[in-house]
Amino acid sequence: MTRLKTTIWAAMVAFAWGGVCCGATIEMVTVGDPGNAADTEVMYDGSTGYGRVDYVYRIGKYEVTNGQYREFLNAKAALGDPYALYNWGDMPGTEMDRVFSGITQTGSGTPEDPFVYTPKDDDPAWDTKPVNFVSWFDCLRFVNWLQNGQGDGDTESGTYTILNGGPNAGEVLLPTPAERASWTTPHYVLPTEDEWYKAAYYKGGSLDAGYWDYATQSDEPPDNNVPEQDTGNSANYFDYDPDDYGYAIGAPYYCTDGGAYALSEGPYGTFDQNGNLSEFLERFDGVAVRLRGGHLGGGTQYMPPTIYTPLGPAIESSASGFRVGNVPEPGTLSLLALGLTWLTLRCWLRQR
Numbered sequence: 001m002t003r004l005k006t007t008i009w010a011a012m013v014a015f016a017w018g019g020v021c022c023g024a025t026i027e028m029v030t031v032g033d034p035g036n037a038a039d040t041e042v043m044y045d046g047s048t049g050y051g052r053v054d055y056v057y058r059i060g061k062y063e064v065t066n067g068q069y070r071e072f073l074n075a076k077a078a079l080g081d082p083y084a085l086y087n088w089g090d091m092p093g094t095e096m097d098r099v100f101s102g103i104t105q106t107g108s109g110t111p112e113d114p115f116v117y118t119p120k121d122d123d124p125a126w127d128t129k130p131v132n133f134v135s136w137f138d139c140l141r142f143v144n145w146l147q148n149g150q151g152d153g154d155t156e157s158g159t160y161t162i163l164n165g166g167p168n169a170g171e172v173l174l175p176t177p178a179e180r181a182s183w184t185t186p187h188y189v190l191p192t193e194d195e196w197y198k199a200a201y202y203k204g205g206s207l208d209a210g211y212w213d214y215a216t217q218s219d220e221p222p223d224n225n226v227p228e229q230d231t232g233n234s235a236n237y238f239d240y241d242p243d244d245y246g247y248a249i250g251a252p253y254y255c256t257d258g259g260a261y262a263l264s265e266g267p268y269g270t271f272d273q274n275g276n277l278s279e280f281l282e283r284f285d286g287v288a289v290r291l292r293g294g295h296l297g298g299g300t301q302y303m304p305p306t307i308y309t310p311l312g313p314a315i316e317s318s319a320s321g322f323r324v325g326n327v328p329e330p331g332t333l334s335l336l337a338l339g340l341t342w343l344t345l346r347c348w349l350r351q352r
Contacts, residue, residue: 023075023150024068026188028058029269030329031199039201039211041305050305051197051211055181059191059199060323062258062271063279064142066102067127069134070117072142073103076155078114083141083155084167086117087133087316095133100254100296100318102126129255130277130321136289136313137168139190139280139322146188146324159187168314174282180327190282191325193308196292200266200273201305213304215273215293216264221300222274224248227260234264235275240299247296248275254296270323274303277321281308288312295319 031053038052077085086105087095096103097120107115119126134142144158156162161173175187191199203209203217213219214233222235226249236248236256249256259271266273273279278291278298288310294302297319302309311320 024071024146026064026068026146026324027061028326029061029199030056030058031195031268032056033202033204033207033209035207036198036202037208039197039305041211043306043308051194051202053194053198055327056329057195058186058326058329059195059268059270060325061269063130063277063321063323065127065258066119066129066131069131069142070103070119070127071150072145073105073115073117075151075153076141076145078107078109078116079111080109081115082167083137083165085138085141086115087135087138095316095318098318099251101131101133102129102253103131125253128257129253130258130272132255132277132318132321133316134280134320134322135168135316136280136284136311137162137165137170137172138316140172142322143188143190143324159189172284174284183328186326186328186330189325189327190280190322193281193283193290193292195325195327196273196279196281197305199268199270200293202267204267211305212267214300215266215270215303216261217267221303222264224275227256227262230261230263232263234261235294235300235303236261236272236296237275237294237299237303238297278302278309278319280320280322284313291320 034056035054036052038049040048042048073086095101102120104118104120105115107113109115140160140162141155144155144160145153147158148154156165159175163171200215201211203212214222216222216233216235218233220233222233223231224237224239225231225234238247239245247254255276261271265271273293275294276296278295279293281290281292283290291309291311294300
């Protein structure tokens with residue numbers, strides 16, 4: 001009975017704080033300072049005013065990993081994979097099972113022989129590396145799956161509504177700013193550009209604290225030392241300097257584990273918002289989506305807040321990944337509901 005009580009309590013705590021007790025567990029950090037001033041930095045396209053967010057929210061401490069995405073695939077892409085959540089390349093083998101990637105698909109996708117997704121080369125180290133070769137549509141469907149409780153949760157509705165959805169096509173209904181502001185229960189999300197930008201660059205501590213130039217709490221470009229030589233301003237990227245030319249870690253993984261650069265966290269406690277993989281944002285202008293943060297194959301020029309990368313929403317790349325968020329942050333009402341639920345369960349358990 002004690003074990004049962006502990007299990008129930010852990011499950012409720014995980015639910016109340018925007019995580020889950022099993023499956024794809026997402027660790028998040030809180031981004032406070034609601035109503036902060038926007039950045040005055042001018043983007044390369046001439047736009048400005050990014051980073052203001054008027055509510056407290058949460059964002060993934062790390063990028064979504066191969067292991068978390070495998071949970072998704074095994075739950076939703078075992079029979080035929082109708083939405084092409086697992087990316088097949090046009091060369092022998094598959095993109096998600098190639099040089100920079102870490103997920104292998106076996107089976108035929110039939111009820112008798114369903115697809116099964118395992119770490120590449122049966123090497124569990126791949127599970128802690130960020131997933132790549134995902135499209136923007138894949139990211140939205142992963143978010144919906146989280147929002148709908150994982151397992152057999154729906155991928156086409158939830159936080160996002162995907163209409164007429166083929167694998168990488170269809171009309172997507174994104175929540176408006178007013179809808180986001182009206183949410184009273186936490187929703188899993190793909191971060192907006194402002195949410196991502198604030199978590200990466202805002203100095204925090206007041207409403208006019210200013211912004212860093214890099215997501216490692218620095219105004220100087222990070223180095224690409226190996227994680228064991230983390231200087232507190234390090235990231236995983238390709239250094240084009242002739243004196244230090246090359247990847248940070250190279251083969252076979254190229255990507256580092258989330259938090260490998262333990263001294264180089266962002267202002268709110270995130271990792272790898274610079275380097276590792278460029279990250280999809282919720283923003284979509286009808287033609288292209290945006291990614292930010294730089295990646296393992298690019299230099300530091302992709303990391304500052306003045307730079308974003310436009311990309312077609314169906315494109316899947318070795319340089320592209322994502323992290324998820326939770327809006328709004330669970331507050332006192334959620335905790336009150338948690339307490340009432342626990343009291344009810346406690347009474348039930350005493351009668352057992």
